Amino acid sequence: MEDHKTRVEGLAVRVKQFHKDGIPFRLYHGSTNSTRPSVRSLTGSLDVSHMNHVISIDEQSLTCLVEPNVPMDALVDAALEHGLIPPVIPEFPGITVGGSFAGTAGESSSFRHGLFDTTVDWCDVILADGRMTRASKTENPDLFEGMKGTFGTLGVGVLFEVKLLRATKYVELSYQSVSRSITEAKALIHDACRRPAGEVDFVDGIMFSKQNGVVITGKFIDSNEDGLPITTFHKPWDDWHYLHAQNIMHRELSRQKAFPEKPATSSVHQELVPLKSYLFRYDRGAFWTGSYAYDYFITPFNRITRYMLDPFMHTRVMYHALHRSGMMEQFIIQDMALPWLNIEKFYDWVDAEFRIYPQWLCPLNGYGAGGGLNPHGDRDEGLNGKEGMMLNIGVWGPCPGEPVATNRAIEAKLRELRGMKWLYAQTFYSEEEFWSIYDRKAYDGLRAKYNATTLPNVYDKVGDSRKNRGKGLTGIWSVWPLAGIYGLLSCIKGGDYLRKAKD
Ligand SMILES: Cc1cc2nc3c(=O)[nH]c(=O)nc-3n(C[C@H](O)[C@H](O)[C@H](O)COP(=O)(O)OP(=O)(O)OC[C@H]3O[C@@H](n4cnc5c(N)ncnc54)[C@H](O)[C@@H]3O)c2cc1C
Structure with missing residues (x-):
C-alpha cells in the first residue's frame, strides 16, 4: 500500500502541474480497447501505465483493491488464487479496471449484475486540480456516479474496490x-x-x-x-x-x-x-472480426491458417494493428443497447440496410451509460420491460457504404428507437445533437463542482470522431495492402501505438 501511495502522489503532482499550466491532459495507460482514433501525445497525457497492481484481496468481505491499469486477465488470475472472481469481466483480457469503470463495459453476466461500474464499491480519485478524494455511494456520491461512463473527464481513478464472487472450476x-x-x-x-x-x-x-x-x-x-x-x-x-x-x-x-x-x-x-x-x-479472433484480416490479406481462413497466425489473432495485438493501420475507419464497430420492445425494429432495419452478420446479443440489466452521462428522460421502464432490461447488439463488420454516412444513419435510427450506443466506438454527432441526447446541465454542473473544466469534456473526447479521421496513415501508406502491412509490422515491432511525440 505504501508503494501505491507513492505512485499516487507522483501522479497528483503531475496533475497539479497540468492544471496550473492549463493543459487539457488525456490519460495514457499503454493500451486501449476503444476504437476511436487516439489523439494522445507524449507531453499532453498522464501516464498511468505503472498503476497495474492488485493491492489486496479480502476473502471475508469478498472485495479486492486494484489500481486502474490492472487488465482483466491479471485481475482474474489474482482473484482465482483465492477462489474468487469479479461478477462482471469484460470479454477481452486487456480491458482494464479504470477503462471499464470510466468507459462502459458489459458482458454476459451483465443481465444480472449490470455494467462493470456497478461492481465497484468506491474509488479514489485525483481531481483535475490535483486534489485527492474518495467517491462512493455515501462519499461524494455525485462524483462516484459521474465518473462512470464519462471517459475520465471528471478526474483520474487511482484505486478501486471491486466486488468478488466465489468462483468455480x-x-x-x-x-x-x-x-x-x-x-x-x-x-x-x-x-x-x-x-x-x-x-x-x-x-x-x-x-x-x-x-x-x-x-x-x-x-x-x-x-x-x-x-x-x-x-x-x-x-x-x-x-x-x-x-x-x-x-x-x-x-x-x-x-x-x-x-x-x-x-x-x-x-x-x-x-x-x-x-x-x-x-x-x-479473445482469439476478437469475436469474429479477426476473420476480416484474412479477407483483407486474401488469406485462406481455415483451421491451419488460424493456428499459424494465432499470435496475431489475440485482441491485444489486434487493437495495436487496428490503431496503427487506421483501418477502424473502414469498419462499422458499434455496440448498441435497445429497449426490449424495439429490438425487432432495429434488427430488421440493420438487416435491410447493411446485412452485416454475425451480430452479438448481450442482455444488460438497467439503462444508462453510467451516471455521469445521463440520456435525457429516456429511463422508460415500461418501454424497457418490467426489469428495465436492454439488449446490446454488436454490429461489427466492413462498412457497406460511406462510413460516416453509414454511422450517422445508425445513430439516427437509434435515436428514433430510443436506443443508445456505447461511446467507446466512433461517433459522428454534432455538438448540438450530442447534448440533445445527454444531460449537459447536470454534467457541466459536476465538472464545475469538481474543478474539472480544464480537462477535455466528454464531447471533445468521444462526441465526433470526424475530427480525428485521417490523422492516421496518409498518402501511399493508407492504400491497400500497405495500411494492413504497416499495422502488422508495427505489432511485430511492439511499443507505444497510442501517443504521438508532439501535440
Ligand atoms: C455491453 C458492452 C459490451 C462491450 N463489449 C466489449 C467487447 O467485447 N470488447 C471490447 O473491446 N470492448 C467492449 N466494450 C467496450 C469496452 O468495454 C470499453 O471500451 C472499455 O472502456 C475498454 O477499456 P480499456 O481499458 O481499453 O479503456 P480505454 O479505452 O483505455 O479507456 C476508456 C476511457 O476510460 C478512461 N479511463 C481509463 N482509465 C481511467 C481512469 N483510471 N480514470 C478515469 N478514466 C479512465 C480513458 O481516458 C478513456 O476515455 C463493451 C462495452 C459495452 C457497454
Whole structure:
C-alpha cells in the first residue's frame, strides 16, 4: 500500500502541474480497447501505465483493491488464487479496471449484475486540480456516479474496490439454436434472464443471419458429474468460439430438418468450459472480426491458417494493428443497447440496410451509460420491460457504404428507437445533437463542482470522431495492402501505438 501511495502522489503532482499550466491532459495507460482514433501525445497525457497492481484481496468481505491499469486477465488470475472472481469481466483480457469503470463495459453476466461500474464499491480519485478524494455511494456520491461512463473527464481513478464472487472450476454452457427470427432469440434470452443465479449465470447470443442464431447460457459448476465434453477456447488449435457455436447451430438445424417431430429442447448442446477459457472465449479472433484480416490479406481462413497466425489473432495485438493501420475507419464497430420492445425494429432495419452478420446479443440489466452521462428522460421502464432490461447488439463488420454516412444513419435510427450506443466506438454527432441526447446541465454542473473544466469534456473526447479521421496513415501508406502491412509490422515491432511525440 505504501508503494501505491507513492505512485499516487507522483501522479497528483503531475496533475497539479497540468492544471496550473492549463493543459487539457488525456490519460495514457499503454493500451486501449476503444476504437476511436487516439489523439494522445507524449507531453499532453498522464501516464498511468505503472498503476497495474492488485493491492489486496479480502476473502471475508469478498472485495479486492486494484489500481486502474490492472487488465482483466491479471485481475482474474489474482482473484482465482483465492477462489474468487469479479461478477462482471469484460470479454477481452486487456480491458482494464479504470477503462471499464470510466468507459462502459458489459458482458454476459451483465443481465444480472449490470455494467462493470456497478461492481465497484468506491474509488479514489485525483481531481483535475490535483486534489485527492474518495467517491462512493455515501462519499461524494455525485462524483462516484459521474465518473462512470464519462471517459475520465471528471478526474483520474487511482484505486478501486471491486466486488468478488466465489468462483468455480467450470462454466457449463447450453447452446440453444434459433431457427426462425430475432423474436425467437429474444424470447430465449428473456426466459434465461428470469432464471435464478446458480441455474443461469451467463447469457449471450450470436445471430448468424436474419433467422438463424444461437443463444448461449452458462452456469457456474465445479465438477463434471454428467460427464459432459470439456471444451477450451484459448489454445491455438482450439476453434474460435463463434465458429464452434456456429457448428453447433448448423448441426442442430440439420437435425431439426431431418426430424421435425422431435422438440428442439431435447437437443440443447451442453459442454463444460474451464472458467478462464470461458471468460475470454472471444479473445482469439476478437469475436469474429479477426476473420476480416484474412479477407483483407486474401488469406485462406481455415483451421491451419488460424493456428499459424494465432499470435496475431489475440485482441491485444489486434487493437495495436487496428490503431496503427487506421483501418477502424473502414469498419462499422458499434455496440448498441435497445429497449426490449424495439429490438425487432432495429434488427430488421440493420438487416435491410447493411446485412452485416454475425451480430452479438448481450442482455444488460438497467439503462444508462453510467451516471455521469445521463440520456435525457429516456429511463422508460415500461418501454424497457418490467426489469428495465436492454439488449446490446454488436454490429461489427466492413462498412457497406460511406462510413460516416453509414454511422450517422445508425445513430439516427437509434435515436428514433430510443436506443443508445456505447461511446467507446466512433461517433459522428454534432455538438448540438450530442447534448440533445445527454444531460449537459447536470454534467457541466459536476465538472464545475469538481474543478474539472480544464480537462477535455466528454464531447471533445468521444462526441465526433470526424475530427480525428485521417490523422492516421496518409498518402501511399493508407492504400491497400500497405495500411494492413504497416499495422502488422508495427505489432511485430511492439511499443507505444497510442501517443504521438508532439501535440
Ligand atoms: C455491453 C458492452 C459490451 C462491450 N463489449 C466489449 C467487447 O467485447 N470488447 C471490447 O473491446 N470492448 C467492449 N466494450 C467496450 C469496452 O468495454 C470499453 O471500451 C472499455 O472502456 C475498454 O477499456 P480499456 O481499458 O481499453 O479503456 P480505454 O479505452 O483505455 O479507456 C476508456 C476511457 O476510460 C478512461 N479511463 C481509463 N482509465 C481511467 C481512469 N483510471 N480514470 C478515469 N478514466 C479512465 C480513458 O481516458 C478513456 O476515455 C463493451 C462495452 C459495452 C457497454
